[in-house]
Amino acid sequence: MNLTPSPTLENTTAWRIYNDAKAGIWIDNFDGRWLVQTRDEVFPSFLRSAAPEHARSIYWKPRDRAAKTEPEFVAGERVTERFSVKENDVACWIDFSAGYSSGIFLDQRLNRARVGERCTVGDRVMNTFSYTSVFSVAAAKNGGAITSSLDLSQKYLDWSRENFELNKIDPKTQFFCKGDTFEWLRTFARQGRTFHGVILDPPTFSRNKKNNFRTDRDYADLAKLAAKVVEPGGWLLACANTFRMSYRDFREQVEAGVKNARREIREIGRLPMPPEFTGEDYLKSIWVDFQ
Numbered sequence: 544m545n546l547t548p549s550p551t552l553e554n555t556t557a558w559r560i561y562n563d564a565k566a567g568i569w570i571d572n573f574d575g576r577w578l579v580q581t582r583d584e585v586f587p588s589f590l591r592s593a594a595p596e597h598a599r600s601i602y603w604k605p606r607d608r609a610a611k612t613e614p615e616f617v618a619g620e621r622v623t624e625r626f627s628v629k630e631n632d633v634a635c636w637i638d639f640s641a642g643y644s645s646g647i648f649l650d651q652r653l654n655r656a657r658v659g660e661r662c663t664v665g666d667r668v669m670n671t672f673s674y675t676s677v678f679s680v681a682a683a684k685n686g687g688a689i690t691s692s693l694d695l696s697q698k699y700l701d702w703s704r705e706n707f708e709l710n711k712i713d714p715k716t717q718f719f720c721k722g723d724t725f726e727w728l729r730t731f732a733r734q735g736r737t738f739h740g741v742i743l744d745p746p747t748f749s750r751n752k753k754n755n756f757r758t759d760r761d762y763a764d765l766a767k768l769a770a771k772v773v774e775p776g777g778w779l780l781a782c783a784n785t786f787r788m789s790y791r792d793f794r795e796q797v798e799a800g801v802k803n804a805r806r807e808i809r810e811i812g813r814l815p816m817p818p819e820f821t822g823e824d825y826l827k828s829i830w831v832d833f834q
């Protein structure tokens with residue numbers, strides 16, 4: 544079994560430790576607790592024997608099961624409460640019983656590092672679709688930014704505040720916004736509120752009372768709304784989690800959105816997935832620097 548060694552980032556205890564897209568087996572390591580995902584509804588038995596040697600605990604979740612299903616306990620210690628992991632010195636709470644996801648999307652590690660590096664003290668960063676706001680914590684902790692985290696879900700905004708506290712950053716020094724990204728970006732543009740950086744990492748589909756968003760169809764509209772609130776000289780990180788769109792099509796959508804917002808691009812480039820995410824190029828990330 545070829546396990547991915549710890550990434551070279553400092554203070555990192557969570558990463559994709561095993562990735563075999565061909566066999567349909569993916570393992571995320573959360574400080575020794577493994578979350579195994581499989582394409583098939585059968586647990587790969589060879590992993591059971593690997594357990595005591597490499598992992599403290601093994602949990603399993605077939606990918607097709609409903610998003611809200613908790614992973615099943617397989618071996619080792621039972622995880623009975625939430626625990627924390629670190630990525631590039633940014634800590635976050637992990638909760639295996641949380642359903643949708645455990646608290647962090649590990650495929651965004653390099654993007655979070657980039658955001659932290661790009662920020663300077665006092666920069667205003669708008670993190671839309673923020674989930675547990677690990678991007679925001681990275682921007683605040685590693686870049687000194689003042690962040691705004693925006694999500695539809697109160698539960699995730701509460702989790703976000705707890706992530707800030709875990710990193711000894713008073714959540715009162717940051718902003719949290721509950722609601723729809725599309726509506727809020729329009730409101731910010733109307734109010735003339737701008738940000739040094741905006742992060743767009745939407746789910747592949749998002750549905751609410753007014754909007755029905757599909758990444759592969761509607762990204763240009765989202766990029767346009769975001770581009771309108773980026774300050775001159777600022778940046779946009781645009782991510783799309785989809786197999787259905789090529790990188791080229793995605794880049795065209797981002798460029799069209801920026802153009803429709805009557806903004807000019809100084810530089811645009813693709814950001815890679817972490818190297819251990821081999822074989823599947825599903826996460827497309829584009830960094831735009833504005834004039």
Ligand SMILES: C[S@@+](CC[C@H](N)C(=O)[O-])C[C@H]1O[C@@H](n2cnc3c(N)ncnc32)[C@H](O)[C@@H]1O
Pocket residue numbers: 647648651671672673674675676677678693694695696699722723724725744745746747749750751
């Ligand atoms: C794919 S996750 C985003 C991951 C996040 N960017 C990260 O790096 O951890 C989806 C998040 O978007 C939120 N969401 C979905 N539709 C939304 C909308 N229209 N406006 C704001 N948040 C939304 C969900 O509540 C969920 O927390």
